[in-house]
Amino acid sequence: MKEKIMAMEKYAEEENVPIIEKKSIAFIMKYIQDNNVKNILEIGSAIGYSTILMASAKNDVYVTTIERDEKRYMQCLKNVKDCEMDKKINVVYQDALELNLPEDTSFDLIFIDAAKGQYTKFFEKYKYFLKDNGTIITDNIKFHGYVGNSDAIESSNLKSLVQKIEGYIDFLKNNTEFTTTFYDIGDGLSVSKKNINE
Numbered sequence: 001m002k003e004k005i006m007a008m009e010k011y012a013e014e015e016n017v018p019i020i021e022k023k024s025i026a027f028i029m030k031y032i033q034d035n036n037v038k039n040i041l042e043i044g045s046a047i048g049y050s051t052i053l054m055a056s057a058k059n060d061v062y063v064t065t066i067e068r069d070e071k072r073y074m075q076c077l078k079n080v081k082d083c084e085m086d087k088k089i090n091v092v093y094q095d096a097l098e099l100n101l102p103e104d105t106s107f108d109l110i111f112i113d114a115a116k117g118q119y120t121k122f123f124e125k126y127k128y129f130l131k132d133n134g135t136i137i138t139d140n141i142k143f144h145g146y147v148g149n150s151d152a153i154e155s156s157n158l159k160s161l162v163q164k165i166e167g168y169i170d171f172l173k174n175n176t177e178f179t180t181t182f183y184d185i186g187d188g189l190s191v192s193k194k195n196i197n198e
């Protein structure tokens, strides 16, 4: 398994596939263990690197992961099979903003790691599939140090993307349904816990 994970890291580097930083996935794996997470939805599988590591965090974890890029989806399927994780991981080939999950589906943890300009949309769409005590974790909240410094960015595309992430951070901070903690780990993680209504 360790060799397969290392081969995936090598593939990602050679093929320019963005995958989560090691410290960030270690944090998420510990979160899964400490909080007895069983069902996970991941938005943005890429080649299945974080998917497979999350599924391996403990025995009774099941991951549904969504990927819209065909080549990455195919590679993800291959990696899941090679790691003998087919019984724990369901890979869905679709745009997450177009997918209709069955209404009775629910997750303990939703991991958002797809198009950064769409974070708020993913959050708003998928929060309905979260269990009462569930959590939404988002990666790349710092976006390579650009977040918080968008005024100094010259490229208009980059500036607009960074402003969207800044908007997402404000959205999380002002959200009354969830309480969010921001972690300076890897490229920045946010952990948003659904508030329990008493």
Ligand code: SAM
Pocket: 018, 019, 020, 043, 044, 045, 046, 047, 048, 049, 050, 051, 066, 067, 068, 069, 072, 094, 095, 096, 097, 113, 114, 115, 118
């Ligand atoms: N979670 C992966 C890992 O750490 O191994 C990395 C995911 S990569 C940062 C983001 C992926 O999200 C890309 O492969 C991209 O094709 C996919 N993606 C972006 N927007 C998406 C959407 N709306 N629906 C499904 N997949 C999307």
